[in-house]
Amino acid sequence: MAAKTNKDIKRVVLAYSGGLDTSIILKWLQETYGCEVVTFTADLGQGEELEPARQKALMLGIKPEHIFIEDLREEFVRDYVFPMFRANAQYEGQYLLGTSIARPLISKKQIEIAHKVGADAVSHGATGKGNDQVRFELGYYALDPDIKVIAPWREWEFPSRAALIEYAEKHQIPIAKDKRGEAPFSTDANLLHTSSEGKVLEDPNEEVPDYVYSRSDDPENAPNEPQYVTIDFERGDAVAVDGKKLSPAALLAKLNEFGRKHAIGRLDLVENRFVGMKSRGMYETPGGTILLVAHRGIEQITLDRGAAHLKDEMMPRYAELIYNGFWFSPEREMLQALIDKSQDFVAGGVRLKLYKGSAWVVGRESPYSLYDQDLVTFEEGAVAYDQRDAEGFIKLNALRLRTLGKRAMRKG
Numbered sequence: 001m002a003a004k005t006n007k008d009i010k011r012v013v014l015a016y017s018g019g020l021d022t023s024i025i026l027k028w029l030q031e032t033y034g035c036e037v038v039t040f041t042a043d044l045g046q047g048e049e050l051e052p053a054r055q056k057a058l059m060l061g062i063k064p065e066h067i068f069i070e071d072l073r074e075e076f077v078r079d080y081v082f083p084m085f086r087a088n089a090q091y092e093g094q095y096l097l098g099t100s101i102a103r104p105l106i107s108k109k110q111i112e113i114a115h116k117v118g119a120d121a122v123s124h125g126a127t128g129k130g131n132d133q134v135r136f137e138l139g140y141y142a143l144d145p146d147i148k149v150i151a152p153w154r155e156w157e158f159p160s161r162a163a164l165i166e167y168a169e170k171h172q173i174p175i176a177k178d179k180r181g182e183a184p185f186s187t188d189a190n191l192l193h194t195s196s197e198g199k200v201l202e203d204p205n206e207e208v209p210d211y212v213y214s215r216s217d218d219p220e221n222a223p224n225e226p227q228y229v230t231i232d233f234e235r236g237d238a239v240a241v242d243g244k245k246l247s248p249a250a251l252l253a254k255l256n257e258f259g260r261k262h263a264i265g266r267l268d269l270v271e272n273r274f275v276g277m278k279s280r281g282m283y284e285t286p287g288g289t290i291l292l293v294a295h296r297g298i299e300q301i302t303l304d305r306g307a308a309h310l311k312d313e314m315m316p317r318y319a320e321l322i323y324n325g326f327w328f329s330p331e332r333e334m335l336q337a338l339i340d341k342s343q344d345f346v347a348g349g350v351r352l353k354l355y356k357g358s359a360w361v362v363g364r365e366s367p368y369s370l371y372d373q374d375l376v377t378f379e380e381g382a383v384a385y386d387q388r389d390a391e392g393f394i395k396l397n398a399l400r401l402r403t404l405g406k407r408a409m410r411k412g
Helices: 020-033 051-059 073-086 100-117 132-143 161-170 248-261 286-302 305-324 330-342 389-411
Strands: 011-015 036-043 067-071 121-123 148-150 186-189 194-197 227-234 237-241 266-272 278-284 348-355 358-365
Touching: 011 020, 011 100, 020 036, 020 161, 036 051, 036 100, 051 067, 073 100, 073 237, 073 248, 073 286, 073 330, 100 121, 100 132, 100 305, 132 148, 227 248, 227 286, 237 248, 237 286, 248 286, 248 348, 286 305, 286 348, 286 358, 305 330
Parallel strands: 011 036, 011 121, 036 067, 121 148
Antiparallel strands: 186 194, 194 278, 227 237, 227 348, 266 278, 348 358
């Protein structure tokens, strides 16, 4: 199929936040492509009032029936965050992938809307330097191989943010006062996390200023008394907090409350972007950090050693696939099937202690526990394990080492 040209684009679906950049993109699309713009705003639990996005879209000439604002919080946590947490996924051993895991859902909804309204193209506000352009577009192409993608930051000729603001003023696009001039940092937020990067954070040797944090209280001001929390799991997913059943989004929101109060989930990270550069960012993932600790806690007593170690071997690859935008790839889906199978008996309760920036397991129990106190006890009464059997086990495992040792002695 021949590639679409500017003249072929009659209607485009824009991932629209209502902020300065995407509002400028909206107007730029109208001017550059002469097309009709459909806006899509996803509520992923970022904590912002979304009605202003609708009003701004109307002001910029978007038809009411072409303004889509969808509450995706439950779908986001149930179908994206929870499957990822079954894998204990952390990119480069630390990052809980809060931005990465949101992009496939946004891409999916954009394509669905494009099909619904008969759009020729989709568009996003990601820059040409970051990972998000890759994540969005890999999602688009996986779900609609022939869709036209418009990435304004790779097309337009605005040399600076000042030029963007000048364009906004020319077209009477409202500019928030804190957006005048150079913004101190850029942020992304959803129910799982908030990320901040740029400007003051670009020097990796400078401490993150206090004013950058928005999702967690200062550890120095956190309560002096610890809080105990119990999280219940079924098939690897958290289902209740302190005995109260909650929906996926409500459960994560509750853990976020605990994490904020006890200053849990801060991460200052220099990561390797998929596009090839290193980037310094500050991440706050309060509820997700608690959830990860709890999930590992319940797996400690319910997963067989071989299964647990295999999961840990696969986790970096799985996390990298999500980070790089390959959520819809066959390899991610294959790994997901294996991970989900491992969670058949991951059920029970985990008790955690939260205190001044930390969360740790203090108790765990499960009807499917593989922990056998009779086997591990130092007291008398264990009948399932004969300690004398260990001698043969050790000698068999030492056979090749002893052989190598004898050869070394001959040489020396």
